[in-house]
Amino acid sequence: MTDPVLVHRRTRGVLVAGQVLSGLGMGSTLSAGALLATLVSGSEAFSGAATTGSTVGAALAAVPLAALAQRLGRSSALAAGALTAAAGAFLGIVAAVLVVFPLLVLAFAMIGVGTAVNLQSRFAATDLAPPARRGRDLSIVVWATTIGAVVGPNTIGLGNRLGLAAGLPELAGPFLLTIAAQALAAVIYLVGLRPDPLLLARRLEAAAPAAAVARVDADRTTARVGIAVIGLSHATMASVMAMTPVHLTHHGATLEIVGLTISLHVAGMYALSPLWGVLSDRLGRILVIGLGQAMLLAALLCTSIGAESEAAVVVGLILLGLGWSASTVSGSALVAGATSPEHRTRIQGRSDLVMSASGGLGGALAGVVLALLGYAGLSLTAIALVAVASALLLTRVRAGRVRSVGA
Template identity: 65%
Template sequence: MTFLTDADVVRIRRRSHAVIIVGQALAGVGMGATFSAAALLAERLSGSAAWSGTATTMSTLGAAAAAVPLAALARRSGRSPALATGAGLAALGAVLGLVATAAVVFPLFLVAMGLLGVGTAVNLQSRFAATDLSEPSRRGRDLAIVVWATTLGAVIGPNLIGPGEALGLRLGLPELGGVFLFTLAAQLVAVTIYRFGLRPDPLKTAERLGVERGAGPVAARPADRGGVRTAILALALSHATMASVMAMTPVHLVDHGATLVIVGLTISLHVAGMYGLSPLWGVLSDRFGREPIIGVGQGLLLAALLMTSFGAESSGWVLTGLIFLGVGWSASTVAASGLVADSADPARRTVVQGRADLSMSLAGAIGAGSAGLVLALIGYAGLSLVATALVAVVLGALAIRTARRPGRAD
């Protein structure tokens, strides 16, 4: 039996990272185009603006439903089949979206959005896949680079609505139906890349390395259940905070006379804040620890909520608050994801990662879904103040964890 050398591990790690980053960027481009047009398509296919939010809800639920099964598949068979399967289901969603749009069948469109949401679950799992062969001192930055790759899709994707519509009309598709073509093409390429590019499989390589070298250089420390709980709580509540306020910001701005240009600029800068600085947070969390950077992220979220609450009547303050909201989400998500990878039992790491993604997606769905009711009852400023309670819970959990004796097992 040939044993893996350090040079072999470095080579496989670099190849895996390149494949994952390319797959993430490709999927992001197609998904960004589809999700940007989803609300408009839902309204047109259903015939009522009241249903416009169901597209986002279904895609979020699809991501939540796929998180644990994809993680289980990765544990059994490796990252390659898990990521390829998820991208394949998202491609099927694009096909059903095309059919639903052409036939004007709203229920089928909702099914399509649920399957497209599986692509989001793939994106979430990809950040953990990047850490399979990472040394503990580099987990944060390796994970963050994959998160950063999403920036490409976030920036380019929404701008493909126009070209997608033009292409669709040339092919005889209904208005906005063409955006599904980009998603279909991107996901099919991603399937190919994941299936044939992730060889050797990084997760299976990590397992082999652990057998060959005992704990191996990819192992972290003994399982830390308290770290897992803190990390999942931070992921879930940070995502709920971001999703609830972000989802209602366009409605609030338009109701207060802002132009669509201002709305678009606000959301674009918010998304840039979510992903643009993720490598920085990865490096800082490697250098100073996961918990301190989660704390920094919560501080940024709190600052954002105070801006959007007390400055709710000012488009400038709301825009600034949304930028801080994105940056705070980024710091918290990168550091908390690193804490999950550090703290989980190596033998059960993929299962724990799947549960973390499930919690994150469900929290986002609940946050965004309930935000409309809160907005109607107490307004945008009140919504922002209510969201500070979520930040307080995470800060409390961090304080409790910090107060424990270092190295204590939970």
């Protein structure tokens, strides 16, 4: 007889390994993407194609990958996404060799499917997790992204040297690392996720007594609040983070300061995610999301009031990463807990779509707001997103109290 505890433990290890590999490959490729896009297109105006293309790819893949998981399970969906990203990296090499910019944009979009895999992986960690550990298990998978996010960009030089030795054009080499990492991740998903955690969770639910199945599965309002908070928090983070390097360089900051600021921000996004997972399990999802929104507000006040101070901007970006992490980890646990295995993938696919789309839209509009209102004005404008998320949380808390009184 299959032991769900052992399957869950193995699933978590497989997902962590997949996250590390994916982060290594994508970190290398997307870090060099802006430079390669400039070389292939012949203009710095198209340097943002890597980020834009990958964001669009992640958004477009969210629902199809969720539908595939619904039909065939997590193993097939995650492996298919990783192989798509590997194919995108191969297409990127072809685009660099042929010097065809539209083909390169398509390659970035396919590589972005790897991001959709990363997002689905955090939910896959909750398929067999006990309700009291969902936040913790989810956060461990999110934390694994830290390794790839930190190490991946530092492999650009190695990838480029490998590519040049193989006769590839400048900056095409990092795509080789992405192909290898994503292909290996696909194999790990196919081999390691057996039995499939989602399919097993469904079988266990079907065999459970009717009273146990009748838990708060279909708390659709809670799921919607979780999805909205994730989207709003991601838009807040993406909009300010995307414009921070531009703001710092315009005010005379060195590239070392810019790099340090973004590195500390990324560390804030991922390094403490297990802490938020544990707290969300112990203190409640809504409370930790509220803490995340408070940190986002503090970050925006810091970057608006201290916009002319490098130190204040650095502190603000760290707080921005921490607030995003707390809100995203606990918001994802909230969504996972509000749905049953039978309907989980559909709702989670919507969550991933909203998250990717909101990040892309926030980053795109941030440039316009920066040009009109400056960095301080952008930070103050983003406070509106925090206000909406906080209002949704308060509405949810009040609704829960009314229900408990009525009961």
